[in-house]
Amino acid sequence: MSKTLQNIKLAVDAIVFGYQQNELNVLLIKQKFDGDTDQWALPGGLVQNEESLTEAVNRELLEETGIQLQYLEQLYTFGDQLDRDHRGRVVTVAYFGIVNPKGMEPAAGSDADEAHWFPISEVPILAFDHTKILDVALTRLQAKLNYQPIGFDLLDEQFPFSDLESLYRTILGKEIDRRNFRKKILSFGILEETNEKRKIGSGRPATLFKFNKNKYKELEQEGFSFEIKFA
Amino acid sequence: MSKTLQNIKLAVDAIVFGYQQNELNVLLIKQKFDGDTDQWALPGGLVQNEESLTEAVNRELLEETGIQLQYLEQLYTFGDQLDRDHRGRVVTVAYFGIVNPKGMEPAAGSDADEAHWFPISEVPILAFDHTKILDVALTRLQAKLNYQPIGFDLLDEQFPFSDLESLYRTILGKEIDRRNFRKKILSFGILEETNEKRKIGSGRPATLFKFNKNKYKELEQEGFSFEIKFA
DNA sequence: ACAAAAGTGTTCGCTTTACACCCATGT
DNA sequence: ACATGGGTGTAAAGCGAACACTTTTGT
Secondary structure, eight states: OOOOOOEEEEEEEEEEEETTTTTEHHHHHEOOOOOOOOEEEEEEEEEEEETTHHHHHHHHHHHHOOOOOOOEEEEEESSTTTSSSSTTOOOEEEEEEEEETTTTOOOSSEEEEEEEEEEEGGGOBTTTTHHHHHHHHHHHHHHHHHSSOOOHHHHHEEEEHHHHHHHHHHHHSSSSHHHHHHHHHHHHHHHHEEEEEOSSSSSSSEEEEEEOHHEEEEEEEHTTOOOOOOO | OOOOOOOEEEEEEEEEEEETTEEEEEEEEEEOOOTTTOOEEOOOEOTTTTSSSHHHHHHHHHHOOOOSSSEEEEEEEESOTTTTSSSSSSHHHHHHHEEEOTTTTOOOOOSEEEEEEEEEOOOOOOOHHHHHHHHHHHHHHHHHHHHTHHHHHHOOOOEHHHHHHHHHHHHHHHHHHHHHHHHHHHHHOOOOEEEEEEEOOSOOOOOEEEEOOHHHHHHHHTTOOOOOOOO
């Protein structure tokens, strides 16, 4: 076994989802290439020698978009397509995160010309294999919605029930029964009713709820599991 | 942004589970280090420049143990612990697979002194962070058992129902109700009853079943999902 | 005849589903 | 008064959980 020197670069990419105006959005940057046409891409870049993968992805995200997240989850490592990056062989570890984009306006950094939220339905063709990566992330997001209370991270701290409903409807792309949905979620006991109401134009004002994270963690420890099924 | 040359090595590791004599086993190799004490480790090694990750892990597995699998699934990429390998910074992509060890006796290759099946309960302390990796893989295996028909890959082509029962009991580490389990599995319609029976010593001979993979794929396409719950 | 393993149904409670009308506010 | 979105209950069906005796073989 003669060993030639390994010449593989290791990168990280971040898929950050946000939810705004009844639409699922994803954070993209405009890549500046020397002498190449600009293209939109997921934020990300090469891992540095002395940083962990988690550090790398958080750093890249901050540098390129100005956004910081509390939590990014490892999604998948893409390294089977040898020519996925024309600059040489690059294996990338993709992370995904979700955030309420309110007050999270991206500020372009040094690596990127621009950083923007794109509604999922309007995502342009992406650089490298990022379209595929986004697709994998989206599938994971949809799956997680059913067994983890991630919906709350995408909403404001206080939200009317209808926001949660339409979030599920939007991301899963199916209709859900309002009554059954509300009953189910409330039965978990992880939502707190506030005294505030939201009025928007006409219609009855909605009671605002907030997610009780401590209660959720407590229940989780007792073996409770968040789970929503839709036929 | 001054770029220093990236000096990170990329490796793959394989966690291969087998089921034998009512015990879950895992495939390990004895690592030969020059001037270092021998240690048991997961099969794996550095990715070569011109091969995909999947190719790499299959190649390493074949070289080190003589075993070939049809399917290895990506588990997780371990790269947050900078000193996980004392030979320098190594990020490893772990894959896991399951196999019926019958007729899969490991043959040690050039990289490894020996390769052996170890019952999970008797796994020694492993090299690097392989103990942790194995732990992650085990958790995943237990989870998958409940929503994918992987149990059948661990058994002989034809098996009595009791084998499947004890496989679940062993891997999940809990008791299961024989009647309910059988009812549930049979209700999926993915098992075929054969005309053969197995007798072992005393006791009523057991009808042998076989897994109908085509039927399963068909049903899956129609939206059917294999799912077993135990309280 | 006894020991050993395989095979088999029913009942109860809970969860899921389907479904339609009234309430509070703005215009 | 009407339009708009919020809020609510019940019945039927399906699923999961609990549970014990009979059958077939070897010794």
